[in-house]
Each structure stands twice: as C-alpha cells, then as structure tokens.
Amino acid sequence: MSEGLSRRQFVKTGAVGTALLGAGAAGLLSFSNWIQEAGAEEAESEERIAYTYHQEHCGGYCSLKCTVRNGRLCLIEPNDNWENSSRRVCCVRGLSEIQNIYSTERIQTPLKRVGERGAGEFVAISWDEAIDTIAKAVKDSQEQYGKDSVLLRLSAEPKYPLLASILGCQTGGFTGEDVGVGNGLDPSIGYVPGTWVGVNYAISTNDARDLVNSKYFINVGSNYLESSMGQVSYFFDAKEAGCHIITVDPHFSTTASKSDEWIPIIPGTDTALFLGMARVIIEKQLYNEDFMREKTAFPFLVNEADKTLLREHPVDSVAGEPETLEQNPYLVWDENSGSLQPFNAEGIKPSLEASGTTDGKTYRTVFSVFKENQEDYTLTWAAETTGISEDKIAYLAECYADGPSSLGLGWGGVDKFANADTVGHAAAVLVALTGNIGTEGAGVGVYVGHWNGDIINFGTWPLPEDMVPSAPEMNFFEMPYKPNNVHVYLSFGDKIVQETPNLNRKIEWLKTLDLIVYCDIHFSSGGVWADIVLPACSKFECDKDFGGVRAGNGLLMTQQKVLDPLFEAKPDFVIEREIGKAMGFEHYLPKSQEDIMEVQVDPKIDPRLTGITLSALKNSPGGIEIPNLENPRVAYRGQQFCTPTKRMEIYYEAMIGFDQQLPRYEEPHEASVSNPLREKYPLQCCSARNRYHIHNQFGGASWIQQFNEPRIELNPVDFHMRNLQEGDVCEVFNERGSFKCKTIMNEAVRPGSMRFAEGSLSQFMVEGNLQNVTNEVLTERGMAQPAGPDLSFNDTLVEVRKASAREGGAS
Amino acid sequence: MTRLAIVINQDRCIGCQTCANACKMENNVPMGMLWNRVITVGSDVIDGAVGTYPNLTREYLPMACQHCDNPACQAVCPVGATYTDEAGRVLINYDICIGCRICMAACPYNARVFNWEEPVRDPDFNYGHKDVPVRPRGVTEKCTLCKERTDEDREPMCVTCCPTKARSFGDLDNPSSAVSALIREKSAYQLLPERGTSPKTRYFK
Ligand code: SF4
Numbered sequence A: 001m002s003e004g005l006s007r008r009q010f011v012k013t014g015a016v017g018t019a020l021l022g023a024g025a026a027g028l029l030s031f032s033n034w035i036q037e038a039g040a041e042e043a044e045s046e047e048r049i050a051y052t053y054h055q056e057h058c059g060g061y062c063s064l065k066c067t068v069r070n071g072r073l074c075l076i077e078p079n080d081n082w083e084n085s086s087r088r089v090c091c092v093r094g095l096s097e098i099q100n101i102y103s104t105e106r107i108q109t110p111l112k113r114v115g116e117r118g119a120g121e122f123v124a125i126s127w128d129e130a131i132d133t134i135a136k137a138v139k140d141s142q143e144q145y146g147k148d149s150v151l152l153r154l155s156a157e158p159k160y161p162l163l164a165s166i167l168g169c170q171t172g173g174f175t176g177e178d179v180g181v182g183n184g185l186d187p188s189i190g191y192v193p194g195t196w197v198g199v200n201y202a203i204s205t206n207d208a209r210d211l212v213n214s215k216y217f218i219n220v221g222s223n224y225l226e227s228s229m230g231q232v233s234y235f236f237d238a239k240e241a242g243c244h245i246i247t248v249d250p251h252f253s254t255t256a257s258k259s260d261e262w263i264p265i266i267p268g269t270d271t272a273l274f275l276g277m278a279r280v281i282i283e284k285q286l287y288n289e290d291f292m293r294e295k296t297a298f299p300f301l302v303n304e305a306d307k308t309l310l311r312e313h314p315v316d317s318v319a320g321e322p323e324t325l326e327q328n329p330y331l332v333w334d335e336n337s338g339s340l341q342p343f344n345a346e347g348i349k350p351s352l353e354a355s356g357t358t359d360g361k362t363y364r365t366v367f368s369v370f371k372e373n374q375e376d377y378t379l380t381w382a383a384e385t386t387g388i389s390e391d392k393i394a395y396l397a398e399c400y401a402d403g404p405s406s407l408g409l410g411w412g413g414v415d416k417f418a419n420a421d422t423v424g425h426a427a428a429v430l431v432a433l434t435g436n437i438g439t440e441g442a443g444v445g446v447y448v449g450h451w452n453g454d455i456i457n458f459g460t461w462p463l464p465e466d467m468v469p470s471a472p473e474m475n476f477f478e479m480p481y482k483p484n485n486v487h488v489y490l491s492f493g494d495k496i497v498q499e500t501p502n503l504n505r506k507i508e509w510l511k512t513l514d515l516i517v518y519c520d521i522h523f524s525s526g527g528v529w530a531d532i533v534l535p536a537c538s539k540f541e542c543d544k545d546f547g548g549v550r551a552g553n554g555l556l557m558t559q560q561k562v563l564d565p566l567f568e569a570k571p572d573f574v575i576e577r578e579i580g581k582a583m584g585f586e587h588y589l590p591k592s593q594e595d596i597m598e599v600q601v602d603p604k605i606d607p608r609l610t611g612i613t614l615s616a617l618k619n620s621p622g623g624i625e626i627p628n629l630e631n632p633r634v635a636y637r638g639q640q641f642c643t644p645t646k647r648m649e650i651y652y653e654a655m656i657g658f659d660q661q662l663p664r665y666e667e668p669h670e671a672s673v674s675n676p677l678r679e680k681y682p683l684q685c686c687s688a689r690n691r692y693h694i695h696n697q698f699g700g701a702s703w704i705q706q707f708n709e710p711r712i713e714l715n716p717v718d719f720h721m722r723n724l725q726e727g728d729v730c731e732v733f734n735e736r737g738s739f740k741c742k743t744i745m746n747e748a749v750r751p752g753s754m755r756f757a758e759g760s761l762s763q764f765m766v767e768g769n770l771q772n773v774t775n776e777v778l779t780e781r782g783m784a785q786p787a788g789p790d791l792s793f794n795d796t797l798v799e800v801r802k803a804s805a806r807e808g809g810a811s
Numbered sequence B: 001m002t003r004l005a006i007v008i009n010q011d012r013c014i015g016c017q018t019c020a021n022a023c024k025m026e027n028n029v030p031m032g033m034l035w036n037r038v039i040t041v042g043s044d045v046i047d048g049a050v051g052t053y054p055n056l057t058r059e060y061l062p063m064a065c066q067h068c069d070n071p072a073c074q075a076v077c078p079v080g081a082t083y084t085d086e087a088g089r090v091l092i093n094y095d096i097c098i099g100c101r102i103c104m105a106a107c108p109y110n111a112r113v114f115n116w117e118e119p120v121r122d123p124d125f126n127y128g129h130k131d132v133p134v135r136p137r138g139v140t141e142k143c144t145l146c147k148e149r150t151d152e153d154r155e156p157m158c159v160t161c162c163p164t165k166a167r168s169f170g171d172l173d174n175p176s177s178a179v180s181a182l183i184r185e186k187s188a189y190q191l192l193p194e195r196g197t198s199p200k201t202r203y204f205k
C-alpha cells in the first residue's frame, strides 16, 4: 500500500478484491496510512471532550472521559464526574484503548475468505456484498433446512438484541461457562429478582462493597485483584477496615500475594477442602443450630430407602403439575409436640437429629444423613486430598464459623473443572451450617465484577409476537459431537474459539458448515475459520451522537460519539439493522440507536429510574449516578431465601440419581492426582485469567504487550526437569492437540501445573491455540442441572516439551 | 516553597501497570519506553515471586523519577539541562540536553530513558496532553510529575488512574497536605537513602 492512500481509494480497490491479506488479516494498513488527520475544519478546532463507556465483559462498567484532538483520540481518563470516587476507574486495559482502537489488528473492512478455511486468506469486499452474502445464505439455508439451521452465538460485548429474533435462528442453549459453581450453590438459595443472584452463576449474595463488614473473607479460587479491576479498591478497603483475607489458590496469584494469608491447594480439590471444613464445624460443634433449624433444610426428613424427602403425602409422580408446598409440605419432627409437622407450621421446634419410621419407611433428618455423609470425609482425608494441612483446614473452619464471614468463590479456577457443581454445593452446606448469609459482612459467591451490584432493568424493543428465536436443538457445545441441523454459523465476538474446548474437534464440525460469519472489532483467533468477516466499532466510535446507554456500577451511562467509525467498521446497531433490512424486516426495526434508548430507559420497567429523563441523560457528562444505590447489596435479608420453602434448600432431590443430593467428593475428571494419564501428561493445564486480557480482548494491543505476551509459565522445578532455557519455544500437548509458545519460569506457578493466559491470540503464539488441548467433557449430571454442564477447561492434563529449533523458528 | 511529591502505598499496589500506561499516554511517551515502570521486586518476570513455592512473597514497586531534593542527575549535567523548578520538580530542558547520558548513569533509580532513535509512536500521532513537549531523537526524558497537569492544579495522571488509589499527590511543604500526613503517620520511606539524593517520592506498606 502506498503512503497516504486515502480511505476512499482503498475501498475501491478492496471492492474489486485485489487486496489479499495474510494470516490473521493483520498488517493491512497502519492507522496513519488509512486515516489522514482531520481536514482543515476540524484541525483548527479546540480539543473536544466526549464520554463513553468501556467494554463490559470484565464487569468493571467504567465510564471514560476522552479527549479528542484533530479527530484523534488523545487521552482516556476515568470519568471524574461521579461523587463516589470508587466509580472513577479506568484500568490498564481501558487506557490501552488509546492504541488498541487504531491497531493494525482491527478488522478494517468486510472480508471474504479466498483460501482454505483456516488459512487466513481473505480479500476485502464491500459492506453490500458482505451483507447480501449473509442474507442470501441465511434465507437459502432456512428455506431448505428450516429456521434453526442458522446458529447465532453472541459474546458478551457485541450488542445485537434483536438479531436472533429477526433471523428466527437458534442461539445455542446453555452458556457452558461460569456456571459450574453456580449449579451447586444457587439452587440452595434461589433467584433474587432484579439481581443476578441465584441465576446459577454463583454471583455473590452480598456485593464486594460489603466485604468491609466481614471479619474474615475466605477467597477460594478467584484472582479477584486481576479479574475485577474495576473494583479492586473494595478489597483494600475491607482489608484496611480489619477484615482478615485468606486466599486459597494453587498459584501465588496477585490476590494471594495481597491477602493476609495464602493457602495453596491441589487444583480441582476445593470440594474436599469445604467438606473437611464442614467436618471440623460438626466435630467442634461450631454450627449455628438456630439457623439450621429455622432457615435450612437440615431438619427435613430423608427416606432411607429412596433418599427422597418426606412430605405430607406421597408425591404423585404422574401428576401433571407438581404439588405446591401448601398442598403437600415437607414434614419435620417437632420437638415441642413430639410429632411430625409441616416444616412451616407455627410454634414448632424442628429437630435436627430425629429418626423414626412412618408408613413402614425409615427416615432421618438431612443433618443426620449429612453427618453420616461426612464420615468418609475426615480431616486426614481432606488434608491428603487438598494438600492443605489438617491444622490449616481446621483453622479455616474456625475462622469461617467465627463470622460474620464471607466466602468468595471463583470464576476461572475450580469452576472450570467437571466437579465444580460439588464445590458450590459444599459451599452452600458450609453457609447453611454457619448462617453466614443474609446479613452485613456475610456473603457467599463470586465477587468479581459489578454484576453482583444492582442490576437495572431496561425496556426492550417490541417485535411482532411470532418473531422469536428457534428453540435450541441442543447446546452449542454439543454440536461438534452430535448430529444437528446447523448449516450457517454466525459468531459475533469470537465464539468460534473462546468457548470451545478441544478446538480440533470443533474444527471438524466447522468444515461441514455452509457459511461461517465472524463479526468483531479486532481479528481474534477464531476469525481464520470464517467465510465472511465483518468489522465492528469499539465503544469509542459511532455514526450518530449516541451509541447506546448502559447501566452498571450504580451508573446510568451513555456512549457519546468520541470518534466517527474507524476504518470501514460499523456500530453494532447499524450492522444489526443492515442484516435485518436485507432479510426484509426493516419496518420492524428501530431507525436509530436513540429510538432504542427511548424504549430502554423507562421508569415503568424499573422504578429506580424514576425522575431520570433521556434528555437529562443525553446532556449529562457520560451518565447519571442512579439515586439510592450507595449501599452494598445484602441479599436474603432476614435470611429469607428465594426458594420454595424460603429456607436454604441444601438437599438436592433432583441429584439423587447421581448420588449428589448432598455434596459427595468427586475427583477431577482428567486432572486428578491419581489419573494414570499423568504418566504421559503430568501437568495440569491452568487456563488463567489475568489483568491484561478480558478473554480474547486486548491480546493484540501493543500497550498491553509491553507487559504481557502469550507465554507458557512453569514452576522452575518443572522447567529444569525438562531442561528448558529461558525463552525457549515449547510445545504443550496431549491427545487432543498441541500449541507452541515462548516459555518462562515463574516461581508463583504451582509445581505440576502449566499456566497459560486463556484468550491468548493464536497470531501472537508460535502455533496453535490453548483450546487445542482443553478438556471437552460434559458430565451427565451437568446436563440435568439448572444451568447445564460447565466447560472444564482447567480439568486438563498436558505435557510440555521444547519445540525443535525449526519448529520454533516462526515469529 | 512548594515541593510537589507522590507517596505510594505499596500494600494497595497490585502491580497492575495502569499507572505505567497512564503516564505513557499523558506524556506522549514513545514505544519501547516508559517513564513509570512497575517492578516486581527481586523477580526477573513481571508478577513473579521471591522464595521457593510455597514460601513466597511478592512486592510491587512503581518506579519513576523520584524528584530528589538533591538530584544526582542535576549535579552531573554538564550543560544545565536538568534543573529543579519552583515547585520542586526535577525537569529537563530538551532544547539544551546534548544527549550525553551522564545523568542516566548518575541516577540511582534508573528513572531516565533515552531517545536512541527517532521516536516511534503507536498510534502514530502525538497523544497525551497537548502542551507536553515532543522530544526529539538524542535527548533524555523522564517523569515530569505531569508538569502540564499539575500546573493546572490537577493530579498527575498516574495518581488519577490508579485503580486501588495507592498513589497520593501533594505538597510536602504544606504540613496539612495528604502526602505530609501520610509521611508522618505511615513513616513513609525513601528509596536508597544511602545515596544521599533525598527523594521526594515516598513509599509505605
Ligand atoms: S477493562 Fe474493565 S475495569 Fe478496565 S477500564 Fe475497562 S471496564 Fe474498566
């Protein structure tokens, strides 16, 4: 490309298909080659300030103040208009956007594949050609194979609220991600309306601002200080207020290093820790009897034979409608009257340890059964299983029982193991034993991100009633393994690689599809498999004055126009509209983003927005602090749970068939210590989350690469055992596949584990992708759970060897 | 007198590098250079650790020009390009700097960086504060305590952007400033006091 080639010239060349791109579509044009400084009219102008919000996938919900000079983004700062200083945040990734939005890693024009799928050879095409190709393929496919022959997968960031309905396509069922621990925890406490608590993501019941009220914060399997950059202050506020913070993590994470104590654990054994703690709590009688009696299912009665709970009359299993609790309550043994009584009868004292026979069947309380369950789980066993000493486990149990204590659970650690549901369930039992819930300083769950803050509900754009997505045929993660009807696959954001363990198997499936479309801001690892690639705008760009509205972190925020769309990118709204138009549904769609904003911000939908008008919002510096959201959320106040019984329902009848009605320890599926596969693949593969990425975002940002590039991390013990030298390119491999990357040693990595940042982009590695080796197991139990099975990326064994010089020669 | 300074709470510092990029952005620092670096003390890798697993410690040390009361760099500069201004900031006059780099050798904190080549920026335009001078090839540069911001009575960019609020800024000569209070209450220390440079930057844990 010649210097100074103008934008229009390039589009012309591109449209006739002469610009052949290399792998990854990178290096097309540098920003200055592409976009000249603004013309005379703007060059003279003063600096301009505009506000936008950053991507939201990290949960930070930061509002950003941007300075534009000569049409170029010159400064990004936290929006300083908020009273509450903890809302004035912009982390290292937010700042890196100053380069990232102009990066040569941007998808600059619509692209069409010209080489083999996966070869990364594309030519630039016009938007018209791209949209027509997609619309035609969708129509043809749906005519021939039905509506659900089109699959749309949206990652968290792209905003296409209407697209699935417009296309009538399927959307792939359960998420597969972040639900592991939630499957085990959330059913015991229930969904709290207007929040994310209880929706099976294990979102913490109290939000992170409340940690300041905790005596102990036991943080298990979460690298909060890297995963929750928007809220790191709360951790230190709590610590400085005297909350004693203990982090349990296989690795010496940043959070571990900043906690009062770090307790290393064998990966994937967190359930054993919790069961060991429960054992101590029972043996030392540290439990809260009143709470257990009044607020949990511990007094409910278990049928010895079939493990079901005793109700007033036998459950009619063929009945169409399940009976309500009024019709058929659970029974408990009332110590006052010495009789069986409905659990919710007035004036009773439910027994925690009754046993007896009624109608010829023998019953014992859930607590008695739990104590028996615990017989297998001695302190010695827990210590052996977790690698944590008996003393430490006992100490953790004592701290936790000496509340108010909060129990932090992870996203990214043990929740990416096949046994993650048992972790959440065992945590629920610890909560139920101690009553550490529903009051200040006593929370449980995943504390990262502002998801655990207040959730504001928005109105949605009305579409005709019959304009709805197809029912999912199956979960998307089953599609590579089961026959299905998908012919056209639309991936908005990199759903091709990001949510895919055992990528090579998925690629086999991808090869069978008629059309793969990938739409994103930057070219990510999965893009090479696409037939059509679409360039989307970042949150700094839009074509109109406003690009959207968003709520989070107590703020109602606007996306003002900072810049016009860069390169040939278009805002999500416009892309959605153009696809809808090409499908013939233009008349149903909003004409502008502001039309949608009108519908979204509606006090009738969410009364907390009363008094906030759209015009006030538009005139505000990037948003408005929503009144009355200053106090931390404490869910289940009064210890009233959102379960049918209003109690903590820690006994899961739905799991009887899997012997998980109470948490039973199950070894990791693959990465267990005893797996004979370890002879070949001795290292646990840790797909780590770090502060430099949000999944596949920011991996291509040169300002991030200053500090972090893809690299295999090994403890020096494992490093030397393999005779490696600093900077060697190694191959990480197992039966599923392999990838190659530069390798370093880091004492913070647990011996016996290989750590690698998930979301690392293939184009910055020597070869392959982390997902080539990750475990694709789906548990049968997970299929029966409320949020479906979790993808077990971390439940993976690998070996690492030095790649040969020739192999390692690539850049 | 005014003696502007930054005081850093190392307990709150999580090594996130936000301040490093905040500084780079505000001051139009080219690729391959940082005026403000966050060091993982005693480790060759960022976010490494000291000790042997599981007996580990980690300490982050954000490092930029310490704005010494007795600056070694200023003492050795043969042309007087390095000077201390009326607010106590140690600054470089880029028009005078001859690129001899004696100051870089003299600085015990390795705070200075040098434009060996034509500066390369990514994105390739001048970002940051509009009044920050663009430095040519052949001069040294370093933290200015965000002169252009602090002249406007704003905090330095690294202080504004630190997500944990680990960094405080103010006037050491004002006994009621936040930084003076921290130095008193937390016994905030200086780096390498034995070098006699007497930094204004202080740290505490
Ligand atoms: S990445 Fe998250 S924490 Fe960082 S600036 Fe963006 S929204 Fe804020």
Ligand code: SF4
Residues within 6 Å of the ligand: B008, B012, B013, B014, B015, B016, B017, B018, B019, B020, B038, B060, B062, B161, B162, B163, B164, B165, B166, B167
């Ligand atoms: S921004 Fe703050 S927390 Fe982050 S490295 Fe700098 S001083 Fe430390």
Ligand code: SF4
Residues within 6 Å of the ligand: B022, B023, B024, B026, B027, B035, B036, B064, B065, B142, B143, B144, B145, B146, B147, B156, B157, B158, B159
């Ligand atoms: S005070 Fe300004 S110049 Fe100095 S390190 Fe901070 S951001 Fe950089």
